[in-house]
Structures are given as structure tokens and as C-alpha cells.
Amino acid sequence: MNGFLVIDKNTGMTSYDVIRRLKKLHPFKKIGYIGTLDRNATGILPVAVNEGVKVIPFLENGEKTYKARFLLGVTTDTLDIEGKVLTEVETREYDTALLADKLSRFKGKITQQIPAYSSKKVNRKPLYKFARKGIEVEPQQKEVEIFDIRLLDYAHPYLDLEVTCSKGTYIRALAQEFGADLGCGATLFSLKRTRHGEFTEDMAVNIELFKAEQDVLNYLMSLEKVLGYLRETVVETALEKFLKHGMPIPLAGNSKEWKNGEITKLLNKKGSMIGVGMADTFTKTIKIRRLINI
Structure with a gap:
């Protein structure tokens, strides 16, 4: 049982709560998710099981798309609706064109201040543990990229938008920054x-559809399908032993059709995935990056 479960997480549960629930259904040797979702957030949480955990590095940097609702006129200590209210003001209704213009200014590379209530670690401890104890920590910043941001709907004081962004983008922080730019404050209402x-x-x-072990089997996505976007290389049976010993194998086809460093999924003659490799056009070989045990 190797592959991925693409979970639609409900609000009120942490990402690790999803793992705990799945572990009760099957004794996985390895299990892990990609991209933490906050407790009040919903939606896609990819969960790798067994050998699937090995391919997480090839998937975790993908673009993410969110649908978010901001509440104007309110700020909280956690930057979302679950936190303690810090400020609350009456706000006028804004022109939709103004809101869309304000949002568009966040498009591109931006520097965000990491929320105090986050799992980002400082001195091997998550920031939220310091925040809960009232311990001040020097603000942490990171560069992220907003590829697209669109206003979907506006029913004052709620603002609905869609954001496509890079790994590590905090939509909570985006809500706070947008509210500050608007001058009335804002917090993340839903995500x-x-x-x-x-x-x-x-x-x-x-997640509520997972009731028994058979449900895990029914909804499991194979590694071949998950990595369907990668070029595939069928490995001759005689060459499989070289991969298992960490040795390179000849590059398939015309080397000029490959890019140096290109990632490829490696399949055996039966079509099962046995590894992930990387092309080396200088030596005209494929070097193993991850070996999948089947």
C-alpha cells in the first residue's frame, strides 16, 4: 500500500488530527502530509503513505490555490477569527474597484512577517508556544510569491478572494497586511x-468518508498517477539491480531531448514505479534520487 490519500479536511481539526484518524484504520509503516492547514482551514491535504513519503520532496514546492474570506474592521492576535480580538471598528462600505486594486498590489514577490501563532520553529520550538506564554520573540520574516490574487465577491464587511501562491505563504498574514493597507484592519474569517x-x-x-481500512484502499492514489506530470523511464529488468545499489543507468533515448537535472519517474517493465531519478546529460545517465520498495 504505497501512494497518496488526497484528504478534504474539515474545520475544527488539525492536520495531524487527520493522520491520527487514518492511523486508526491501518498500521502504516510511514505516513505524513504535505503543507500544514490551520485548524479552522479546510480543503486539500495530501497525505503520503508508506513509500509515498519518499516522493514528498518532489511535490511539496508546488503552487497552492486558496479561497479565503476576510472580515474587515477586525484584528486579532492570531490574525484569524479564532484569536483574541485586538481592535474592532465600524467601517464604511468600500468601492469594489478600490478593493480589487488594493489586492492586486500584493501580486509578485512580497516579504511577510510570520505570524506569532504559527508552527515556524525558533530554537527548535514552534512560535505559538512562545506566544501562548506571552514570551516575545524577534519577528521572523520570509519572502513568498503571490502568482495571482482575485476578488470574487464583496458583501460588506466580508471580502471573498482567490489566491494562488508559493509554498509557505500565510493567508492570515495577507489578511492582516491588506487590512492595514486599507486602514481599517482585517482578519482571516475562513480559508x-x-x-x-x-x-x-x-x-x-x-475525511468523514474514511470509516474502515477498505476506504483507505478505495481512495488511495498510486505513485504512478501522483507523479503523472513527470517524464517516465521504463527500466530494463537487468538494470534494476544497479538502481538498488545506487548506481546510475544509461539515459533513455536521445540525450539531447533531456534537460540536465530533469526529474523522471522510473517504472519497471510491469509499469510499477520503482524510483525517482535525475538526468545527467554530461554522463548521459540517470542517477537515482529515491528508490521505491514494492
């Missing part, structure tokens, strides 16, 4: 992740 790289909303299965 749903609708895409995570190659994982899309139509692939997701609600």
Missing part, C-alpha cells in the same frame, strides 16, 4: 485550499 501543486479539488475525499 479553503483548492489546489496543492498537482493535487486538485476534484481529487479530494472528505
